Each structure stands twice: as C-alpha cells, then as structure tokens.
Amino acid sequence: MRRFCRRGVAFVVIILLLLAVLVGLTWESEWLPDGFANLVSSQALTSAEPVEGGADGADLVATTSTARQTTSTTSSKPRDDGLSLFCFAWTPRRKFDEQLLSEVRIQFAKCDGHVFYTDMGSPGAEEDDFVRVKLPAQKVSRDKGGWLYHRNMVGLMPALTNLLGSKLIERYDWFINSELDHFLSPARARANIAAYVSHIDTPEDRPVMLMWGNAFVFNRKLLQELQKYWHTLGVTASDNGTKDEAIAVGCPMFMKGKAEWPGSCSQDIIYPALAWDILPKISKQKVMTLGDPGCGHPSKFQNKELPLGCWEMQQNPLGGESLQGELKAIRVLADMESLNAEAAESYCVAHGDPLAKNCKKFHDGRHVAVIHHVNNLAVHSLARQLLDHETVGAVASSTAAGAVAGAAPLQTAVSTSKAPAPFLATASPTAGSSVPVSQMGHSVSDIPVSRPNRLSTNMTLFCFAWSPRRKNDEGVLNEVRKQYRKCDGHLFFTDTASPNKTDEEDFVRIIVPQQRLARGHGQWLYHRNMVGLMPSWEYLLQSGVADQYDWLLNSELDHFLSPSRAKENIEAYLQKMEEGNNEDKLAVDGPIMLMWGNAFVFNRKFVQALKEHWPVVGQVASTDNQTSKEGRAVGCPLFMKGRSEWPDSCSQDIIYPTLAMNVLPPLKVKVAFPGASGCGQHSKNRKNREYPLGCWEMQQNPLQGESEAGELAAIKELAQMATFKAKSEAKAYCDRHDLEVMQKNCMKFWDGRRVPLIHHLHTVSEHVLARTLLDNDPDP
Secondary structure, X not given: OHHHHHXXXXXXXXXXXXXXXXXXXXHOHHHOOOOHHHOOOOOOOOOOOEEOOOOOOOOEEOOOOOOOOOOOOEEOOOOOOOOOEEEEEEOOOOXXXXXXXXXXXXXXXXXXXXXXXXXXXXXXXXXXXXXXXXOOOOOOOOOOOOOOOOOOHHHHHHHHHHHHOOXXXXXXXXXXXXXXXXXXXXXXXXXXXXXXXXXXXXXXXXXXXXXXXXXXXXXXXXXXHHHHOHHXXXXXXXXXXXXXXXXXXXXXXXXXXXXXXXXXOOHHHHHHHHHHHHHHHHHOOOOEEEEEOOOOOOOEXXXXXXXXXXXXXXXXXXXXXXHHHHHHHHHHHHHHOOOOHHHHHHHHHHHOOOOHHHHHHHHHOOOOXXXXXXXXXXXXXXXXXXXXXXXXXHHHHHXXXXXXXXXXXXXXXXXXXXXXXXXXXXXXXXXXXXXXXXXXXXXXXXXXXXXXXXXXXXXXXXXXXEOOOOHHHHHHHHHHHHXXXXXXXXXXXXXXXXXXXOOOOXXXXXXXXXXXXXXOOOOOOOOOOHHHHHHHHHHHHHHOHHHHOXXXXXXXXXXXEOHHHHHHHHHHHHHHHHOOOHHXXXXXXXXXXXXXXXXXXXXXXXXXXXXXXXXXXXXXXXXXXXXXXXXXXXXXXXXXXXXXXXXXXXOHHHHHHHHHHHHOHHHOOOOEOOEEOOOOOOOEOOOOOXXXXXXXXXXXXXXXXOOHHHHHHHHHHHHHHOOOOOHHHHHHHHHOOOOHHHHHOHHHHHHOOXXXXXXXXXXXXXXXXXXXXXXXXXXX
C-alpha cells in the first residue's frame, strides 16, 4: 500500500511538472523561433553566441540552434486594425547617434513595439530596448570614422537573424526599418501604409515591401517568406572565402557580383535587390513593392500618385541641412498639412521665393511619415510637436520634475578662506541691457514689426573655463590667461585634487565627486567635462559673479579666444537677428545662448533663468541612493537621464544645447540658440542670412591639419584674410596663391577672417602667433 502511495505521489508530481513546463513554454512562445534547429547556419549568423544586454545585466541570446531567444523589446497590446507596427533600427551608437537617441526613442515608443540593435563593441549603455549582436571584424577598425560606412547591412544581417528567429513576426502586421537620423511618425506611417495597401488586393496574403527612401516597411507575409529561406539568404561573406568575399565580410552573399559588391552593402541597395530579384527566384513568389528607394522621390501605382514616403532635408530649399533651414522646413510642412493644393499655392506665393518656387515639394510632404537627415535635437523636437501634434511639456516636464528626486546637491569649495573675486580687467561693470537671437517658433510669417535698436555698444563680457590642469593645459595656460585678461572679468576652475598646488588669484577650486576612474588616469573626465562645469556654474550663480555681466563665455584651454572679436561677433549676431523675421527680432528680448562650436555664450537673461531654476537643473547624479546607471553618471546633470550620452558621458557641446532646447522650455523658459554646436559649422537666421562664423576648427585645416606647421600656416592665412574688405579680393589672392589647397579652400579661410575662437591649438607658438596676428598683440 505504501509503495502504491509513493508511486501515486510520484505520478502526480510528474504530471504537475509537465503542466508547469507546458505553461512556461506557452508563456514564452513569443521568443521561441520556428524551425529552431535549422533556422540559420553558423555562417549566416556571426552573433551565435550570447549577446550582452538588458537593464538587469542578463544576457540576451541571438538566434541559434541551441539557445533560447530572449531579445529585449518594448511592446504593447497589438492593434486589431491590421496596422500594428513594429519599428527597429541599427546603430553603431556613435556620438552623433547618441545625441539624437532620446528624441528617436520618444517616437519609436509610439510604435506597437520597437528595438534598437547595436554591436558588441558599441560604447553605449545596456538599455532595455537595445540588443547587441556580434559583427565580424572589418578592415576598418571599430573606432575609425569610416567603420561600416555604406555597409550598414553588416549590422542589419544579424539584426534580421535575431528578429526572424523570434515570434514577433507573428505578433505584428508591419515592420519598419529606419535610421536614427530619420524623424519617424508612427501615426503617419500607419496612415501611409493604409493608403498604399488600398491599391493591393488581399495584401495580407502576399509579400509586400514599401520603399520610403532608405526606410523600408515589410508586411508579415514578407518576413515569413524571409524566415523560410533565411538559411540561404542569411549567409554573409567571410574573410575565409575568396578575395572579394574577404573585402565584403559581413555583407549578404546573395549580393555577390551585384551592385556595390564587395566594398559596400547599403540597405537602400540590398532591400530592393532582395525584393525584386533574390527572394522571387528562391520562393517562386513575386514581392509587391511600392514607393521609391530614393528619399524625396514621388512614386505612382497604376498611374496614381502615392503619398510621399520620405522627405529629404538635403533637398530642403529653405537652407538645406542647416539648423535654421531644417526648423523652417518643419514649420512649412506642418502648415501644409491642412491645406489643399490651391490653398497651398496661395500660401507659397504669399511667402515668396524660395518657397513659391518649391511649393509642390512641401505640399507633397504634408503627410510624410519619414524625414531624412534630421541631425539636431531641436529639429526632432519641433517635428514631434508640429507633425505629431505633441507638446514638449507632455514629455519633458516629467524629466525636469524627476531631476529633483534623490538628487545630490552640488558642492563647491575654495582653496582660501575667502572666495576669490573674479579677476577684473576694468572697473566693476554696470548692468547692461540683455541682448540677442534665434528662437524656435511655429510660423514662417514675416509681417514687419517696428523695433528700437537693441544693440549695445558697452557690453561686458565674463570669460571662464574648466581645467583639470593636466600637463598640456599648463603648457598653454600663460598664453590663454593673456587673452582672458582682455575680458571684463575672468576665472578658471579646477578641482581640489588638481596636481598644481599653487593658489592663483584667478583660479577657483571646486569639489568634484569621485569618479569610477582614478584622478590620475589619462581618461579621467574624458567626455565628462560637465562634471567640472556644474559646480563651476554653482559657484558663479551663488557668488553673484554671473549677475554682474551682460554676457558669459565658456571656452576651453585649447581654444584661442579673442575677447574683442567675441564682442564684435555678439554684435554681429544681434544685427543679423534684427535683420531676420519677426521671430528673430522678438527673440532679442529673451534668454540667449550663442553656440560657437563647443564654446558657448550666455546673455544676462539666460543666466537669470538658470539661477531661478538651478534647484532643478543644477542637480547631479550621485552614487548615494541611485541606480547603477546614475552611479556611472556621477557628477553629470540629472536632467540628462535617459538622454544622449547618459550615463557614461556629459560633454558640454551636448549638455548646453539640450539645456536650451529641451530642458528649460518645459520650465517656461524659451531660449534662443543661434549658431552651431559643431566648430566650423555655419548657421543662418530665418531670412536665410548667414551669421558670422563663431569657431574655426583646426581639425578641418586644409593646410596639414593639426600639425604645428599646418596650424601656424592657417593662422597666417586667417590673418591675411582679415585685411581684405571684399570676398572678391580674397578670391583673387587665393587664385594666385602658390598652394593649390588654398585655391580650393579659399572660402573656408575667408569665412574665418574675424572668427573669435579657434579650436585645437596645442602649442604655445600657435597661441602666440594667433595673439600677435589676429589680436594685433605682439607683447611677448
């Protein structure tokens, strides 16, 4: 009897265990691949090993014949209208991508599910909606700018293997593959998909691919067909193959001997080839393709025009890819949304050229779902507001509010018992009127307004910089100090542990929180200089120093700074704003931040607004009571949480624009931010008139780059350009120049003839020559 009972209990336990296993398999079926054992060959997926990722540190496993698929994605309850949309993108997570990621993620979160793919060696943090895949080694190393240039299918092939190995293709109706420099509106994408498939009989029963420039949309049936044949289609070139295959390593083998092979494999070549040629031959089934793989190209089906799928900023008639040009284009596209063709024509005529000549281009884009080459956070944000009809406050206010909770208050310390006053070049300045420039708005109207002259002839300028006082900083400090003394006041900031123990009258020591890297490490605060600048700002705001001046300029010790030219440039920016449209003119009365490369200039009203909201924006990440990510971000501003570079970096050329464009506006502070946060880049006002160049970049120097001889030669040419009154004189000078490189790059030097800042000066001799020739100051 006892033996029978034991057997009965064992039987019940076994039944319960089997039920538990079955329940578990049902629950996880979304991630179990169909035909798991024969889905891919080992060559087809180089990411067959466990793939790192996930917020909790768990491994994510790419599709293999032995491992379970646990790809991390965000998803919501699927729609039942046949338009559920899954969005995915590949990114190497370079600095440019990280700058845009926070805005791109906001849009991707509006899809019914999404995931971002990156490689094992990418510098980004582990995040819930990222999956790492393993890529084969390329001839160009991972850290070079040309890595995977025109070869993004090297990343997309293992990404597709990962996606096809999951149950996601059974869950969603449509899948869109876009890029991080696209603005994507999922709502518009669904509407466009519906418009496209209305031309197709039973689209759910046949493979369909929509081509919206270099963004591509696939229906479920197409991915099911790819899944069936991925053991063949998923095979990529190996460096163990033929010579051309070694060059094409990571590119799909089905492209061998076809377009771009072996040097490149771009998705806007590969996807059309797959749909038009490769898949139909294998599956014996035609793929229905609609649209055009060229962004901005209209397309038709049975002689009926289809909605434009992609609008190209490189073809923007209103200033191209410049910040002001892209902002203006977004506003016009938003205005077009509600206009029929006749009303649009009247609108364009009223606004004159170039809009009048390009009216159809904008009207065609009135419902566009994808905009390509959106390279700035401000443009993404404006597109989200105007094209997706979303207010900034709805997204950003929670970030600003959340910055207070659990935040670490900044601390400052001074090496003397009495805090040093700023080093003054003149008597204490009198308060000046606030001054200048551009503002994001929602209209392109240009109704004239009458305005008083706002330009100041007695502006006061305070200059400050953060320095860890490394050897290269100390080498140029005396020269930098000579220039800073020409400001109306100046200070240098360093940390209490800086190696130079001499207390100098124009240095302030501040407390910098302990970092993951030791103070003496060569990478200490690498791309994290806001860790030093946040307590520097705390000192300036609390001490009252910042209140005394009309403008504050934050530069670095590898900049040559001419304060007199800086004041001239500020005046010139204000003048260009006065020559702009209403929005430009009205912006001069508010907070201003001028962007001169990675040097930034702030007016009095900006400083006042910053001081008022410092309890929120001044909070920094701490190791106390924080998540592991905030521990990694220690010392970086908390308002960057979840945004670009977080948590491993916080560079001022990312932080300052984000502060002006995304953080202060939800706090009801509208900031004008003319200029460009990239040194050497041009910018224009809303009437398409160019501002003077704010920063000249030695890394772009055509005369031997950053070599000492090259930089000295460049300074001499910039000085020569300053002697010419007209562009024609400069052109004549270049035409007769001995160096062909000067003939070809004449305008680069002409544009920098009165530049106030030059970036990446490394030697004393370079600083001395710049001071002598550009500032007319030969004092030894």
